[in-house]
Amino acid sequence: MQRRLISLTPSARLLTSAAAFSIALSLAAVAQTQDTPESRLAYNQKIAKDYTYRYGVDHPFLPSNMTSDTGKFIDPKSFATAQYCGHCHQEAHAEWRQSAHSNSNRAPWYLRNVNLLNAEKGISFSRHCEGCHDPIAVVAGAITEGAPRKRPYDQDGVTCMVCHSIQSVTTRGTGSYVLGEPAVMVDESGKPIHGPVSDQEILAHLDRHSAAVMKPFYKTPEFCSSCHKAALPRTLNDYKWQRAISLYEEYQVSSFAKQSPLPFYKKDVVSTCQTCHMQREALVSLPDPGAKDGKLASHRWLGANTVVPQYYHFEEQMKRVTAFLQNNVFNVDIFAVEPSAPEGTQASLIAPLGKDPFTLNAGQRVTVSVVIQNKGIAHSHVPEQRDMYESWVAFTVKNAQGKTLAQSGFIQPNGKLDPAAHSFTNRLINKSGGINDLHQVWDNRVVAFNNTIQSGRSQLIRYEFTMPHTDSPVTVTATVRYRRFDQTFMDFGMSMPQGQHYQQPIVDMVSTSRTLNVGQNDATKPLLNENPEWMRWNNSGIALLDAQQYAASVDAFAHVAKLRPDYADAPTNIAITLIAWEKYNDALPYLQKSLSLAKDNARALYYLALVQRNEGKVDDAIANLQKVIAAFPQSRDAHRELGFTLYQQHKYDLARTEYEYVQSIDPDDLAAHYNLSIIYRRLGLKDKAAVESAYFADQKDDPTASTYALEYLRKHREVAQESVPWHVHDLDQRGADETQPVPVTAAAPQSGQSSPNSPTLK
Structure with missing residues (x-):
């Protein structure tokens, strides 16, 4: 309408x-x-x-x-x-x-x-x-x-x-x-x-x-x-x-919503689902009285569904969806090279790549670090338990003649993705210990791993290979690719005969390349659409933090602080990493530095409150969390932490108010269910306590379910490393057959497949 x-x-x-x-x-x-x-x-x-x-x-x-x-x-x-x-x-x-x-x-x-x-x-x-x-x-x-x-x-x-x-x-x-x-x-x-x-x-x-x-x-x-x-x-x-998908919660704590002080980056204006997926566009040919000033809120709801327009031959929708997926969703940065070092010596990290000259030797093993930044969407990619969606990093190493020497993330002849590819997905394990490959979510028991990339955050993927034994340069390319469904689900969904596969469009969302020479590599000018140096370090620091590489993350954020000494978030980011590392006392001076650069900065105050509470300074923590809530009334995290801090002081009525407010935003917040079950009991509200206790018992993780995931990963070592936050894709170990992928195309349905004509637009 x-x-x-x-x-x-x-x-x-x-x-x-x-x-x-x-x-x-x-x-x-x-x-x-x-x-x-x-x-x-x-x-x-x-x-x-x-x-x-x-x-x-x-x-x-x-x-x-x-x-x-x-x-x-x-x-x-x-x-x-x-x-x-x-x-x-x-x-x-x-x-x-x-x-x-x-x-x-x-x-x-x-x-x-x-x-x-x-x-x-x-x-x-x-x-x-x-x-x-x-x-x-x-x-x-x-x-x-x-x-x-x-x-x-x-x-x-x-x-x-x-x-x-x-x-x-x-x-x-x-x-x-x-x-x-x-x-x-x-x-x-x-x-x-x-x-x-x-x-x-x-x-x-x-x-x-x-x-x-x-x-x-x-x-x-x-x-x-x-x-x-x-x-x-x-x-x-x-x-x-x-939980299956939690797009609203992901949006609500993202920089797009501007309801939380915690994102690593800030947006100038508030965005909503509608401002992204229903952008106003000028009427072109058809009349519509719903238009305002000649513009109508788009009812295409552009997103990531590339199969509907292919199957029904909606050419305009396909064109628009493809453009939507390629519109600044990700930044891909080939951030660093780490050449192997002689045994007993420390390898050096050359980063950010392009800034300084360096030397590589013929036949030397190198590790290339690729940082992927989710900067353009207000929720995860791909959304949480969308187990049959498929988006991944395709990484290639080619010589000067264009021959592929090594790669990861290719499509196999049977249409399936390279199982060792870094993909932004998860693996859902069922009650029999097998994978739910047909989206049988009603049989789910546990998520074996979840590599979805959250809004505003980054992931670091490492690829290791051997430089040529000649003086030939190589070009390394990292591309984020997307197709709607994995091949197993798509063939099932289209009732394909044995041995036949339904070919879907694959969209290259973003790609970047760098050339590595055997011998001298000079500094280069910034690439097109390359982030500034401080942001490259910042994204690396975020990715290292999420990979639990705390020392390296602190070092990356220290580079940001050196490049931008007036940037209040730089010392805050160091403090966040130290808190995750459980080094609360070490975090305190960085938070104080941040607040000296930006007085009453809500982000720094939030983490300062966590440090103060850990030190036993509960009143100070409460005062700072209240300041955060005054600036960000819808901050779930601030209300949750304030509720817990008030609970520690036995101020049950006040703690109850905070946790009930959390539930007004997210009715399924697990911490709220748990703490309210205790708080209601302390207040004599036994019926309410029983309700919250039942919710918590139903919604908390099943500790026995992890055995399903461990058993699956033990049997499927080709994907097991994706469950480990910090790992390397060793491209030299790939077999010759694995380096012969089928071409990636955005093809129309194959001959013989059921593809109805586009419905008449009535």
């Missing part, structure tokens, strides 16, 4: 009025019957008679968290079709049709995965998925045994009137929204008008149309969090609660 309705220009009014009269005010695309309380009751009684209430009549939609305004079913005929909305909102409809939202419940790979769940556990369990992928079917009571598998509204997926009928949301996710009975208009008193409304009447009362379909919270990240955050609850897996 639209972000905001405005008065039509004369030309637009003529155009849309002509469109309305040309269909003779037809209501064929709208509900055919007037909705009344009586008709809704009758529909509920009809569905309830045969519906599978697996979790009781009070919870008809579990395992999804979605519900309706009455907790009862809604007749799917109440939802105006996207085609109806498209009568006027032609541009929004055309964009939506090519989006992942529009195709959320009909793509073959999605259906195959859901049918796998249905076959293993039963159709009622798939409400967990369908609550976000097919909301109309869930609220209609159609996800139950014996219901029709094909429904007329399935072609609309997440349609206009799904999003624009949501009455409220929480940040719990997994469909944590309340869906109201759809209405495209309100009457003179503001009461929703359910049932058919003509185009002519809507055009005559645009303000009442806007009142019915637009609410202020639609423009907030919390609105998106209701589905773009998810958990795997006990009602799905018969095991325990597990």
Whole structure:
């Protein structure tokens, strides 16, 4: 639909009025019957008679968290079709049709995965998925045994009137929204008008149309969090609660949200889900009264889905998604070279590469350090348990003639990624100790490792190889690549015959190269789009910190402090590393230095409070955390730490307030559940304590599950090193067969694959 309705220009009014009269005010695309309380009751009684209430009549939609305004079913005929909305909102409809939202419940790979769940556990369990992928079917009571598998509204997926009928949301996710009975208009008193409304009447009362379909919270990240955050609850897996994706929490603590003082970098302005994924764009050819000043909030929801546009032949969507993925998401820095040294001597690190001259010898072993910075997205890449998504670093070593001498991160002839590649993914292990290679998340037991890269942070990947025994130079290239699904899941999702593989587009998001000479290597000018020297060191320091290389991280941040003596975050970053190293006393002078450069700097005050609390200076810690909260009221970390500090002073009422505030931001914060269970008990609130204790018991890690991960990694040594924070990819150990990858292309579907024509944009 639209972000905001405005008065039509004369030309637009003529155009849309002509469109309305040309269909003779037809209501064929709208509900055919007037909705009344009586008709809704009758529909509920009809569905309830045969519906599978697996979790009781009070919870008809579990395992999804979605519900309706009455907790009862809604007749799917109440939802105006996207085609109806498209009568006027032609541009929004055309964009939506090519989006992942529009195709959320009909793509073959999605259906195959859901049918796998249905076959293993039963159709009622798939409400967990369908609550976000097919909301109309869930609220209609159609996800139950014996219901029709094909429904007329399935072609609309997440349609206009799904999003624009949501009455409220929480940040719990997994469909944590309340869906109201759809209405495209309100009457003179503001009461929703359910049932058919003509185009002519809507055009005559645009303000009442806007009142019915637009609410202020639609423009907030919390609105998106209701589905773009998810958990795997006990009602799905018969095991325990597990977090699946946490995009909202990742966003909320990122620099993009500006709600936390803790990110390593700062943004000038607040960004939201909508400002990134619904950017306003000028209308080009189709009219749309939802446009403001000739610009419409994009309903393409550009993200990372490259398979939908390929499969349905949406050429414009593919072009736009590719550009989105290549638009400054990452910075790739070939940061350092470490030549091998004679036994008994210390190897020297040449960094940052390009700044100073150095010498390499023929036949010498070298380690190249590549730093990948996630600078352009407000959440992790790839989002947490998106185990079948695939993004990785392709690293090549080529001679002067272009021949590949060594490499990592290639595509094998069977279409699968080099198993030893550094990939931004995870491995989900099931209850049998095997990998969930078909996204069987309902069988998850543990994450063997998680190499996703968080917003604003960096990863350091090291590659070791031997320089040529001749004087030939080599060019090393590091590229971040992305494809929507790994080959195993894609072949399953497309029902490919044995031995055939569905070829997906692979997008090179960003790439950089450097030449290494045998002999003298001179200093070079900065590369195109290369970060300034201080930032190169800073990103290296962040990556080393996350790799638990604390001494090297302190050294990297010390370089930043030397290059930028007025930069308050440099000494703070040193202190953060020392605190992680549990050297609290050593961190104190660096925090004091930071505060001398930027008085009342909230980031430094937060870490100073942790040091003070460790020293027993609890009152000082409380005072500083309160200053942080005054500057950043939505800082979960500050409220959580203040709650714990107040608890230490036995100020249970005050501690309770802080932890309840944390839960208002993240209802599933584990520390809040645990501490509130104790605090409520101390306050005599036994019922509340029992609730929080039950949440904590369900949501805490299962200590026995780690054995599944250890056993899997023991059997799969080719990926085991990715579970170790600090390791080297030894390219000299790769076999000859492994250095013959298939070409990487963004090809169209192969001959013989099922690829329907693009749907008619109605």
